[in-house]
Structures are given as C-alpha cells and as structure tokens.
Amino acid sequence: MTENTPSTHTPEPRQVPDWIPAFPVLAPDSADLPPHHDHCLGCGPANPHGHQLRARRDAHGVHAHHRFDSRHVGAPAIAHGGAVATVLDELFGLLLYTVGEPAVTRHLAIDYLAPILLDTPYTLRAHIHARDGRKLHLQATIENDHAHVITTATALFLTVDVNHFLTHNTPPHTDNTP
Numbered sequence: 697m698t699e700n701t702p703s704t705h706t707p708e709p710r711q712v713p714d715w716i717p718a719f720p721v722l723a724p725d726s727a728d729l730p731p732h733h734d735h736c737l738g739c740g741p742a743n744p745h746g747h748q749l750r751a752r753r754d755a756h757g758v759h760a761h762h763r764f765d766s767r768h769v770g771a772p773a774i775a776h777g778g779a780v781a782t783v784l785d786e787l788f789g790l791l792l793y794t795v796g797e798p799a800v801t802r803h804l805a806i807d808y809l810a811p812i813l814l815d816t817p818y819t820l821r822a823h824i825h826a827r828d829g830r831k832l833h834l835q836a837t838i839e840n841d842h843a844h845v846i847t848t849a850t851a852l853f854l855t856v857d858v859n860h861f862l863t864h865n866t867p868p869h870t871d872n873t874p
C-alpha cells in the first residue's frame with residue numbers, strides 16, 4: 697500500500713494493557729517485585745533474550761542480585777556496556793514500584809568504574825534522589841561481592857499517563873517491503 701492509498705483497515709479498540717493499571721506502590725517486604733510484563737527485556741520471565749532481573753524493595757529503594765552471562769559479552773569475559781545499561785535502566789523501572797506512577801527514561805548516565813565480569817555475582821541498588829513534579833531524579837550503583845562500587849548511574853525519569861503507552865501500542869510491523 698502506498699502512502700496515499702486510503703486504509704480500509706478498522707483499527708481495533710485500544711486495550712489498556714493489564715500491566716499499566718497494575719502499577720501500585722508496593723510496600724517493602726520479602727517478595728520479588730513483579731515484572732513490568734512477561735516479555736520485558738529487563739525483567740520479563742518469558743523473554744529468553746532478556747535479563748530476567750528480580751528486585752526487591754528495601755528501606756532505601758530497591759536492590760537486586762544479578763549475574764551477566766555469555767549472552768551479554770562485550771570484550772571477552774566482560775559484560776557489554778549496553779547490557780549493563782539495560783539492567784540499570786530496568787532497575788530504575790522497577791524502582792517505580794516505590795512511586796506508583798508510570799514513568800519513562802528521559803536521560804540515563806553511567807560511569808563504568810571497572811569491568812563487570814560475566815558469571816559473577818553483583819548487587820545493584822537504586823533509590824530516588826529527588827522529585828520535582830514529573831521529574832524523578834534517580835541514582836543507582838553496582839557493587840561487587842567485596843562491596844566495592846564499580847558502576848554508578850543517574851537517570852531522569854518523567855512520569856507519563858497511560859496514553860503514552862497506548863499511543864505506541866500497535867501490533868508489530870511484519871511487512872518488511874520498503
């Protein structure tokens with residue numbers, strides 16, 4: 697179909713995905729925070745390419761224990777920086793369970809202080825540094841098992857309403873013709 701051909705397709709009514717209204721403030725307890733949705737790259741249990749990150753609330757924010765594996769290799773034996781960024785972005789996304797409002801990443805900055813090794817346990821922590829209206833200023837660290845901080849991150853998340861997700865909630869594009 698060319699750009700000028702009128703579409704005869706009637707769009708399906710937009711469904712509000714289950715995971716959007718189910719975004720409450722969850723109190724600190726011993727349970728893992730729920731994934732955003734099953735196929736989320738960062739936390740989805742049904743995404744075989746994902747990190748399947750599990751995090752818990754604590755008195756300061758959230759924390760997680762995580763190992764990168766051979767799927768995330770950059771330099772030999774070292775995690776790819778983009779994979780590390782994905783996991784930190786996800787941890788911030790799970791930190792939203794302490795806010796109870798949908799928000800998305802506007803800015804993410806990372807200092808890689810030392811390599812993150814594959815198949816090695818790390819502890820990740822994130823907390824809300826400050827809130828200014830829609831702006832959530834977030835901070836995170838990755839520590840090795842000697843409690844040395846080897847990665848730090850800051851992020852600006854902006855709260856959004858449900859329409860942010862509905863606007864882009866279209867079926868996957870499967871026609872690859874130019």
Ligand SMILES: CCCCCCCCCCCC(=O)SCCNC(=O)CCNC(=O)[C@H](O)C(C)(C)COP(=O)(O)OP(=O)(O)OC[C@H]1O[C@@H](n2cnc3c(N)ncnc32)[C@H](O)[C@@H]1OP(=O)(O)O
Pocket residue numbers: 715716717719732738785786788789792797798799800801802803831852854856860
């Ligand atoms: C169900 C829940 C699931 C939520 C979780 C779902 C899964 C989470 C996964 C992890 C998180 C992700 O990867 S989220 C996916 C990656 N991120 C995205 O796709 C977001 C793409 N970006 C956008 O859609 C848009 O830029 C928005 C919605 C973020 C913001 O657009 P906007 O609403 O028009 O905002 P805008 O007016 O430009 O800026 C708002 C205010 O922020 C300030 N501002 C903007 N940028 C900066 C900046 N770098 N530093 C300081 N301040 C800034 C502006 O000056 C302004 O201040 P003032 O004038 O108001 O004072």
